[in-house]
Amino acid sequence: MCGTVGLFTGCQALTYCPKKVILGDTGDADSTADDEYQSPFRTWYSKASVRKSPRRMVEEGDDDAFFFSPELVPVARHPLVMELPPGTFREILLQHLYRYLDFTAKLEYLVVNRTALGIAQGSVRVDIPEEMRLDAYKIYCDEAYHTLFSVDLLQQVQQRSGVRAKLPEEPYFLTRLRQYLETLDASRRPLVELLFVVVSETLISASLAEVPADDGVHPTVRAVIRDHAADEGRHHTYFAMLVRYLWAQLDDEARRFASRIVPTLINFFLAPDTPALLDELRGYGVKADTAQQILAETYTAEALATHARITARQTVRIFAALGALDDSAARDAFENSGLLIE
Template sequence: MCGTVGMFVGCSALSYCPRRLLRGPGGAVEGEPEGRRPEEAPERPEPPELPSYRSPFRTWYERSSVRSSPRRVLDSGDGEPGLRLFPPDLVPVTRHPLVRALPEHRFQEVLVQHLYRYLDFTAKLEYLVVNRTVLGIAHGSVGVAVPEEMRLDAYKMYCDEAYHALFSADLTAQAGRATGVEPRLPDEPFFLRRLQEILDELPGADRPLAELLFVIVSETLISASLADMPQRDEVVPAVTGTIRDHALDEGRHHAYFAQFLQRLWAQLDQAERRTAGRLVPRLMDAFLRPDLDALREELAGYGLSKDHVEQVIAEVYTPEVLADHFRATSQQTRRYFRDLGAFDDRAAQAELAAHGLLD
């Protein structure tokens, strides 16, 4: 997965890389045998039986966060003990007595680190994964026929996602200055490692489809995750405002990708549909599963013993809790795929069961 579209040899999205299209006809691609050029993914005609596209972006110029929301700025007192930089209700480990017993400054750090994780996840999801696919839709180079209005809306979504990455980086820097707490983040987000592992296991021809499906999954799952953000007086306004901006934009993206999925599915052959149905549960799991190894390292940094760290992990992230969370968060996304018949295949049902996604 590269941060700049198509810059690396062997990029799995090369077949619909917009950067290649900008070279014009005859532009050689580095790493390909002499005289051979990858062909643009052929765009199959849009089936006539699909419902008309209803744009979720009709009021984008007036309502999108990049067009209408102010920059969210932390006040000088936002790092004080009376205010929280993230809602404790949304940080699972804060429910454990061993974490609640930490000194106040350590408990605050737990919340700050969770804010950093959320912002890092948001930024890297948007600019490493989602915007690559969105730009391919805008250029018409992903091999999926969509109405012209849908392509134009993809440009709007590209602006949204770039702004989400910007305000995430901006708020991270502000929080660091306000609290003096350095982020403890892995070099690569867990979801990105999991996605790459899935892609590495697939035949090359299936990887572009897997990336398209992952973006559909992530853009329809993330709005469910953001819906849990409470309005609390003890959480600093810059944080609640940022997450509210994000949630409102992602609601539009959810509606867009629900319709994009219908068009993608109608243009897949039966073999591709079977592949998709088996992939989707794994992609959902890659998006939703927490990085417990990184969390272990973080908890140890607060002075908890190894045994206490394992106790917190085991008692907070039980298999039942994880399965309940996965099912609840993915309910709408699974319904979209189920309504298309994606899970009719026995192998797809087995994948749902293996990842705790059967109701």
Template sequence: MFPPELVALTRHDMVRALPPALFEQILTQHLYRYLDFTTKLELLVVNKTVLAIANGGVDLHLPDEMVFDAYKIYCDEAYHALFSADLIRQVHARTGLPPQLDERPYFLTQLRRLQESVEPQLRALVELLFVVCSETLISATLAEVPDDPRVDTAVRRSIRDHAADERRHHAYFAAFLKFLWYEMDSGQRRAMARLLPDLLLAFLRPDLPAIRCELAGYGFNRDQIEQILAEVYDDGTVNAYARDTSRQTMRYFAAVGVLEDQAACNRFAELGLLEEGR
């Protein structure tokens, strides 16, 4: 159902030693999480922002064509949510394996936590920048799954269509960042620059509590679970993944001057998001 190379848990010897049926369950549950993540991201966050852009709810001086394009993106993202929800139903019907999904996605919990950490008047900016992050990060899933013959044809086709749309959305939000950043005042830029590293990781960090629950369901005891998590999601591996995935986004941040704020630069470095030599 999903390439094991893109499922971090499958790198661990104890996980690879599971019976084939359980190993396949891990891949299927990962597919469920990916599809559910897509559905909730598009509906609960991205389309909320895109709708505000289209309806003039974002106080920026945007070109008319950019405002009109927001309507198109809204339709794209709604369709991504629809086909992701539909694929979950299809996979469940085919495999008989029920999806194990959190009602509230991890990324949304982290986003709300970061919004609550700033003054109320800055919280809308935090969400706008979270969408910029989510739409400009380069996902290995979107890049690799469409050409993998091991993956179900319907899944490959849907993710290929999603990837084509996201390339356009990527370009849109890279341009949107410039308008947003340059229309902020100096205090807003300073506050947001220092929060951006944590916003990136809100999107990219693994949901360890959910993974613990999943591993317990496969029969691992507490010590085994903690060993697997420590060895699969060590800081070096997590930071390397975040750096690779956010490389282009970091270029956009640098271009608008985010890294000119020393405190922001220090925070990016502390979280392992800067390339060596910066």
């Protein structure tokens, strides 16, 4: 579910790839489809959060703690935002948490679980080992639980803080995917949806590594994200292997198509949702031109490119190993998206 990284575009804290923190001991994500499948879910029954973690409750106390790491919310640290009335800074962090939890829930149950169930039941037509199909059911259970604890935490924080969530009806990643699918022939759409999930599950999110280690963040938020991170390491490894099985079964034309659209799918997650951010700033009484200035100075071309390269590094490696960059048009698409610049 690392697709939530788009919420942290421009974050200065993401100066390294926290792959080891997130993946833990789940296995080598660089194995090939020719290898015998080695399940990253061998310890799932004892280690999955849905199997062992308690319900995380927002208890009384810790009222001075933030509900999200300020370092992971670039707009909150802009000098003009820091000049806003007292309480605005904390509300910006609260609204970011709400967006993060809402994004997580909807990505899991509207997108990832649809694909996970299709893999498990065989409607996603990729020839894989039976053990891999069974593991897809485990992913389905994980993602359903991630949805539950995200919605549960969102509701608890609203009640505790007294600040209501201001959320779009449709998260920006879904809007972008839906609009893109409408431009494609129906025969292309299943492959695009599968690749979209592969991208979402292989991007590396700073939040999953940074927030649990931030003592300034409310302990319940830290615990929920820590639970999530433990599960997502297994998912990352699984989908890195799944795409190798998929690639081996695509014909040359389908491979070329897939190679060329991966940067677009990555961008669906990483391009900031500037209209929503603009509306939020205006809601705090910021004038339109000032809000535009804040966003322009926060989301510079350099910040966007750096964030994209770091966050998508593992995803790019996966597709490069498949030979996706051997196609000149695909390589151009990756380079034009800033994903190959060292």
